Amino acid sequence: MPIATVNPATGETLRTFDALAPDALERRIALARAAFDEHRTTGLARRAELLTRAAGLLDEDREGVARTMTTEMGKPIAAARAEAAKCAKAMRWYAAHAGELLADEHPSAADAEDSGAARVVVRYRPLGVVLAVMPWNFPLWQVVRFAAPALMAGNTGLLKHASNVPQTALYLEDLFRRAGYPEGCFQTLLVGSDAVEGILRDPRVAAATLTGSEPAGRSVAAIAGDEVKKTVLELGGSDPYLVMPSADVARAAATAVTARTQNNGQSCIAAKRFVVHTDVHDAFCELFTEGMRRLAVGDPMEESTQVGPLAMEQGRADLEELVDDAVRRGATVRTGGRRPSGLERGWFYEPTVLTGVHDGMRIHREEAFGPVAAVYRVADAEEAVALANDIPFGLSSNAWTRDESEMARFARDIEAGGVFFNGMTASHPALPFGGVKRSGYGRELSGHGIREFCNVTTLWYGP
Missing domain, CATH: 3.40.605.10 (Aldehyde Dehydrogenase; Chain A, domain 1)
Known part of the structure; x- marks a missing residue:
C-alpha cells in the first residue's frame, strides 16, 4: 500500500x-x-x-x-x-x-x-x-x-x-x-x-x-x-449492545445510533450487534431505524454532516460483502444497504439496519467496520449473554437495564474488557482500555x- x-x-x-x-x-x-x-x-x-x-x-x-x-x-x-x-x-x-x-x-x-x-x-x-x-x-x-x-x-x-x-x-x-x-x-x-x-x-x-x-x-x-x-x-471487536425490558427504550435507541455510527462506524468500540429482548424488540427497532435513516451523510468538511465516507475503497467493498451475505441468508434491510446517490466520487455507504440476523451469517462473527447494525431478538437474559459471548472478540459491551440482578449477571458473565451500563462505550484516560479473546x-x-x-x-x- x-x-x-x-x-x-x-x-x-x-x-x-x-x-x-x-x-x-x-x-x-x-x-x-x-x-x-x-x-x-x-x-x-x-x-x-x-x-x-x-x-x-x-x-x-x-x-x-x-x-x-x-x-x-x-x-x-x-x-x-x-x-x-x-x-x-x-x-x-x-x-x-x-x-x-x-x-x-x-x-x-x-x-x-x-x-x-x-x-x-x-x-x-x-x-x-x-x-x-x-x-x-x-x-x-x-x-x-x-x-x-x-x-x-x-x-x-x-x-x-x-x-x-x-x-x-x-x-x-x-x-x-x-x-x-x-x-x-x-x-x-x-x-x-x-x-x-x-x-x-x-x-x-x-x-x-x-x-x-x-x-x-x-x-x-x-x-x-x-x-x-x-x-x-x-x-478490534464486535461489541454487543443489550437492551432489556426495564430499559429506557427511547434513550437506548437514540444512543444506539451514535454508538453504531461514531467515526462513520469505523470504531473498534462501536456497538455492532444489537441484542434486544423480544418484549421491546419492535419498539427499539422502529426508533433505531428511524434514527439511522435521519442521519446526514455527506462531505465530512461540512459542519452538518454526521456520517462521512469510509476511509478506504476496500473497506466499503468488505462491508458490502457482509451485508450482501446477510441478505442472501435471510436478513431484512430496514434502512440503508447501498451506496447513497449523489455521492459517487467518494467511498460512502448508507447507515444500515439489518434485522433477522443469525449465526449462519458472516456478519455474526466478523467485525463490520462501517455504519451497519445487526439486530437480534432474544427471549431472556440467559439468551442475551450467550449471544453476546458467541463471537471470537471481547473488547467492550453495552447493557441497558434497570434490573440490578441483570446488571450483576452481565457484569459477571459478559466476556469483554468492559461492560457499560445504560450508556455508550467510550475511552477515557482514567479508565483501563483493552479486551480479551481475539x-x-x-x-x-x-x-x-x-x-x-x-x-x-x-x-x-x-x-
Whole structure:
C-alpha cells in the first residue's frame, strides 16, 4: 500500500511520500535509543512540563490538525476537532497523575523482614524504545493514548502509522519536537508494513504496541514472542449492545445510533450487534431505524454532516460483502444497504439496519467496520449473554437495564474488557482500555496503561 493522502470523500490522491531508506531508518532507531538514555533520567516534573506544553500546542493547532485528519480518513470535521481536544485532555491527565501512578511501592516491614531484608522497594522503571503500530481510524487518539503514558514513564517512541494518514503521523512527530522533547524521543517512521519485522527484531527496540486487525496482531505477537519482547495488542471487536425490558427504550435507541455510527462506524468500540429482548424488540427497532435513516451523510468538511465516507475503497467493498451475505441468508434491510446517490466520487455507504440476523451469517462473527447494525431478538437474559459471548472478540459491551440482578449477571458473565451500563462505550484516560479473546491483551490508559511498558523492579536491601 503506498504511503499517501487519498481523500476518501473524492478518491483523489493529494500527496504521496517516499518510504524511509534503510540508512535513514537505521539513524532513527539509533537516535531513539540515544534519546532514551537521556529521557529516562529526566525527572517526572520535567516530563510533565513537556507533555503539558505538547497539550497546549495541540489545542492551538486543533483546527488545522482536525482538517488534516478529515482529509486523510474522512471523519466529520466536528468529530476530528473533538478527537484533538480529547488528546490534549489525556496529555494533561497523565502529566498530572503519572507521579502517583508510578510512585515507589513499599511492602510492609513484616513482609520485608520475612524476606530477609531490612527494607524492600518496588519501582517502575521505563523499558526503552517502544514501537507503536497504529491504525487510521482515530489517527491522533490511538497514538496519544500510547505516547502520553509511555513518554511520562520515561520511554521513547517510534511510530509506524497507517499508510493512509502520513500527514497526521508527521504532525505528531513535529508536535513533540516543538514541545521541547529531546531529539529522537518521539519519531514517525514512514515505512511500509514489510519493515515492521526488522524494526521489532532490532535489539535496540524493547517492546511494541499495536492497534489494528487480528492478522496484523498475530504477526507482531509472533515476532515479538520469538524475540521475547513485551507487546500490548488491541485488535478490534464486535461489541454487543443489550437492551432489556426495564430499559429506557427511547434513550437506548437514540444512543444506539451514535454508538453504531461514531467515526462513520469505523470504531473498534462501536456497538455492532444489537441484542434486544423480544418484549421491546419492535419498539427499539422502529426508533433505531428511524434514527439511522435521519442521519446526514455527506462531505465530512461540512459542519452538518454526521456520517462521512469510509476511509478506504476496500473497506466499503468488505462491508458490502457482509451485508450482501446477510441478505442472501435471510436478513431484512430496514434502512440503508447501498451506496447513497449523489455521492459517487467518494467511498460512502448508507447507515444500515439489518434485522433477522443469525449465526449462519458472516456478519455474526466478523467485525463490520462501517455504519451497519445487526439486530437480534432474544427471549431472556440467559439468551442475551450467550449471544453476546458467541463471537471470537471481547473488547467492550453495552447493557441497558434497570434490573440490578441483570446488571450483576452481565457484569459477571459478559466476556469483554468492559461492560457499560445504560450508556455508550467510550475511552477515557482514567479508565483501563483493552479486551480479551481475539480482541487482544494488555491494557491502555489509566495506571494499568502507563505500567505496561515499565520494568517492575524489586529493590531488596539486606540488613
